[in-house]
Amino acid sequence: MKVFYSRVSTEDQSDLRQLKNTERGFDYVLSDRCSGTIPIWERPRGRQIKELIDEGKLKELHIHSIDRLGRNTIDVLSTYKELTDLNIRVVCRNPNIQNFNEDGTIDSFSEMMVSLLSIMSSFEKSMIDSRRKEGIERTKKFYPERYSGRKIGTTISPEKFLMKPKSQNIIKDLDNGYTVREIMEMRKCSPSTIDKVKKLRSEVYETIKE
Numbered sequence: 001m002k003v004f005y006s007r008v009s010t011e012d013q014s015d016l017r018q019l020k021n022t023e024r025g026f027d028y029v030l031s032d033r034c035s036g037t038i039p040i041w042e043r044p045r046g047r048q049i050k051e052l053i054d055e056g057k058l059k060e061l062h063i064h065s066i067d068r069l070g071r072n073t074i075d076v077l078s079t080y081k082e083l084t085d086l087n088i089r090v091v092c093r094n095p096n097i098q099n100f101n102e103d104g105t106i107d108s109f110s111e112m113m114v115s116l117l118s119i120m121s122s123f124e125k126s127m128i129d130s131r132r133k134e135g136i137e138r139t140k141k142f143y144p145e146r147y148s149g150r151k152i153g154t155t156i157s158p159e160k161f162l163m164k165p166k167s168q169n170i171i172k173d174l175d176n177g178y179t180v181r182e183i184m185e186m187r188k189c190s191p192s193t194i195d196k197v198k199k200l201r202s203e204v205y206e207t208i209k210e
Helices: 044-054 073-085 108-142 158-163 165-175 180-187 191-209
Strands: 002-008 028-033 060-065 089-094
Touching (some): 002 044, 158 165, 180 191
Parallel strands (some): 002 060, 060 089
């Protein structure tokens, strides 16, 4: 089964450009109208595609541009790898890449392009993590009062709170463009927790700029 998938952010936007030359050759042409911050398998049409995958029916997935597969580079690469591991052919028009050729062999050029994207994504993630840790250390050194004593309503120091796994996940979600409501649902936390993470993180990054 061959499927073409497109996505636009709002009802007012047109996906005609993405759907060009899809009149023939596809079993389904599916289009989502939702924010790109929503993971692909959680989108209405994305869930339909996932069902086809789980049923072993999907053989080829065509998309207009590579960013239709996820929220950011890391997410796109994860989805791309997931589909490749399932031996599902992914054909992208922009840029012109595919994981498998029509005869089932690996497309070497596309593999190289995806590897470069992966390296850039890993570098970007490491830089974000490095700046975050550097900011915390600088705050501890130059503004120790921010990490001393006990603030009203808290049971641990700001440093420990910011380094908690849940706080780290919230920070990553914020970097990936999720809304407060989406983070609340994913992490099972309150909006006040997210606001607290944002506030402490803002203080950390302020020290980096000084």
